[in-house]
Amino acid sequence: MHAVSLLLLAWIGAAQEPAADVDPLPPPVVIEPLREWTFRGQTEGWVAEHHCTISAADGRLKIHATGDDPYLHVPLDLPGGRMIFQMKARTRTEASGGIYWATDRAGWSESQASHFPLRPDGQWHEYTVSFTVSGRLVDLRLDPGEEAGEFEIEWIRLGRGHRHPLVLRQIRVEPRAVRFSVKNEGSAPCRFEAAGKTWSLEGGATAAIEQPIPGVRPLEPITLGIEPLSSGASKPFPAIRRTVFVYNAEVSADWIPVPNLPKGGQGQAAAGAAPGLAVRVARDGSVARIERGGRLVAVLGPLVTVEGELPALKPVEGGPGVRFEGDGLAVALSLAGEELSVSIESRRPCEGPVVRPLGPMQQALLAGLEYLSRGERSSSTLDIETEEHLRFAPDPLKLTLPLMAVVTDRASVAITWDDMTLQPVFATPNFFDGTDDHRMALRGNRVAATIRVDGGPLEECILWAVRRRGLPPLPPPPRSPQAQRELCLAALGGPLRNEAGWGHCVEPNWPRQPYADMASTLWRLTGQPPSLPRLVPGGAHIPNASIYFVTSRAKEWLAQQTAEIEGYLARQQPDGSFRYEGKYLRGHFENTSSGACARPAAMLLEYARLTGDARALAAGVRTLEYMKRFCVPRGAQVWELSLHTPDQLASAYLVWAYVRGYELTRKEEYLAEARRWAASGLPFVYLWTRYPVMLYATPPVYGATNWQAPNWMGLPVQWCGGVYAYALAMLAPYEHSLDWNQVARGILIAGEQMQYPDGPDRGLLPDSFTLEGQRRNGPRINPCAMASLRLVLDGQLDSLAVACDGTHRVVAPLPVTIRQGQAHVRGQPGLKYQVLVDGRRIVDVTSRGEDVVPLP
DSSP: OOOOOOOOOOOOOOTSSSOOOOOSSSOOOOEEEEEEEESSOOTTEEEEEESEEEEEEEEEEEEESSSSSSSEEEEEEEEEEEEEEEEEEEEOOOOOEEEEESHHHOSSSSSGGEEEOOOSSSSSSEEEEEEEEEEEEEEEEOOOSSSEEEEEEEEEEEEEEESSSSSEEEEOOOOOOOEEEEEESSOEEEEEEEEEEEEETTTTEEEEEEEEEOSSSEEEEEEEEEEEEEEEBBOOOOOOEEEEEEOOSSSOOOOEEBBOOOOOOOOSSTTTTTTTTEEEETTTTTEEEEETTTTTEEEEEEOOOETTBOOEEEEOOOOOSSEEEEEEEEEEEETTTTTTEEEEEEEEEEEEEOOOEEEEEEEETTTTTTTTTTTOOTTTTSSSSSGGGGSOOOOGOOOSSSEEEEESSOOEEEEEOOOSSSSSESSBBBTTTTBSSSSEEEEEEEEEEEEEEESHHHHHHHHHHHHOOOOOOOOOOOSSSSHHHHHHHHHHTTEEETEEEOOOOOTTTTTOBBBBBHHHHHHHHSOOOOOOOBBBBBOOSOOOOHHTTTOOOOOHHHHHHHHHHHHHHHHHHHHHOOOOOGGGGGOOOSSOHHHHHHHHHHHHHHHHHHHHOOHHHHHHHHHHHGGGGGOOOOOOTTTTTTTTTTBBBHHHHHHHHHHHHHHHHOOOOEEEEEEEEHHHHGGGSSSSSSSSSSSOOOBBBBBBBBTTBBBBBTOOOOHHHHHHHHHHHHHTTTTOOSSSHHHHHHHHHHHHHSSSSSSSTTTTTEEEEEETTEEEEEEEEHHHHHHHHHHHHOOOOOOOEEEEEEOEEEEEOOOOEETTTEEEOOOOOOOOOEEETTTEEEEEEEEEEEEEEOOO
């Protein structure tokens, strides 16, 4: 019987070179030694620079970090290129390390830095960091964590990295063999042994090397070993070893069924179990089958590997599920309803369970790093083109919550875990094993994971993972509400403002204008409208038009809004969509996106809500209907990011638009869409923490500005989260599948933690916040949107109130209701303000406290 792979990919004709796959195990780098420091009684040129002292003794460099940003450096003078930094060190510092480099062209900066996780167990570990230097390398800096403590180094080596000449361009599983496409990317010929033959490959040439699949076990490791042979005076290159795991679907095996038990106990099969969900494990412990409704939907293959090898496992009695044991290894599986729990305990590093969903991918998620739609590939360069596009084994700090999920035409398969030190592995399609299934796994010594299999969309996987863990408790607010109010007022009265008005940001390149949003915020916080000769719309990330209605400018506001809506109506396509043409279209598969459509839809429906305008409502509804086709929040920030890039700001405006659509039409389908898009924004929110300011922080997009830098993954931008939180506050009164108000308040508190607490920038919001160093990064933004969010979450009015009784619609800058054919406004004695009736008539009011406006 011949082997059958999970899914076969069409092999490209022999006359063509196959398209390159991502190689998750690239060939070893050939290192040319440049410098070595062994610290035999001296620091050998290393100098303590900041928040640390250093000394050398007993062949070790000892670093005593005295503050939260220690670093040391060494002057150098070396040609640039690809550098390899290696170090043997030990520490108990729970943070990331960093390498910074200065050149003859530029000094230390985040654009010339590479961060790496430290293992804070007090044991010796070797670390390797690769980086590329443009120009001459003149200084090298080491950041040994970001907190006070002890750090020891046994040696440091610096070398120049040279690419291995042989590259695995593609791996494909065929019916009877695994085909490895190997290319010599060097200029000189390479001689080597592989698959029992001797090969001589000219520079630039490609060879297809096949390894047969025995087809005798349900899961088989197929290994290609490439051994170098000397060729004249050339030095042999390092050996290459690559193993893939092939599942043989047609091979019979002795399968052990995992009982489907009620959640929380033993007994008969769960009454509420997913339809026909069944798990069977091969008796040798190599692989498990997951079936739903009698159809194979996923395999765990391998169930576990130890240091890359399949271990010998035997089933043992004990526990409600199925248990295996081997040399220093124990694996247990239990099934309850639609959830499969897997625990692995190993004395040596292991990987498992390797979850491989089957079928064409419809949606996929690695929370914090990948958000994919039908047919897309993970670790692509569509959103980031630097080496950081490789996200198949990311720094766990960049995960916003422990969740990987793949939805195929067969089932949705999601995996979650609790230990955030585990290394996630994610690939779609499965370029690890050369098949077009999909791969999710965890690496560590102790793995405990829960796998959920059902037929729902990706957003239900997200909600399942969040509800299963529970929303984390809110972080403590950094100051009292009164102190927070004063902080925002300090920002609005500081260097943000001059005689011309306020800047959106404090930096001088942001023009000062009498922005309506800032003036509205001042009135809300002080009760006194500022006196301004004119108003300019906007200024903050959450619009606030109330100042127009307390300075007798309601007519001006209405004219501005009407002109803006006419612009949206002119741009809208007949199908309800909005299109984008420009630089950031590159790489996207169409000229529209959920983010490109969502903000216009939200603004059209906001205008319809305030004025009752029928054209705006009809146009907004057309866009709501069109946007049902989207499954990824993306493309809302095309001033610097690709239209393709997954984006929390798109989630924000999608929720905003669908909530307003529901309020105006009362169509339940729009509320369901608002819930779906609210869930889509959760993977942009940190729902776990390692640092004082991290919980509920919001990395904004899964990509980089101009495809290069900054890379925003793992780098919170709280103003984006603030707009999302504002939209959640709109949703919360209607939708209760999650405590959306708690998510919104958590985002608010994280933003307030990030605001500059003192100094000349007091009260301003940093554009981004570096978690590892707890650093605020400019530009420095006005805090008006944060002030609006706090008012709304505290149950107060931040902008304009709307009341509608089916006959009349009244807009006021103060709380308003309609009773018995009259508008009742809860005013402020002595305040002069205006109300808008039915989108046309403006009424002037001098408040007596409780004001009544007759309606025609």
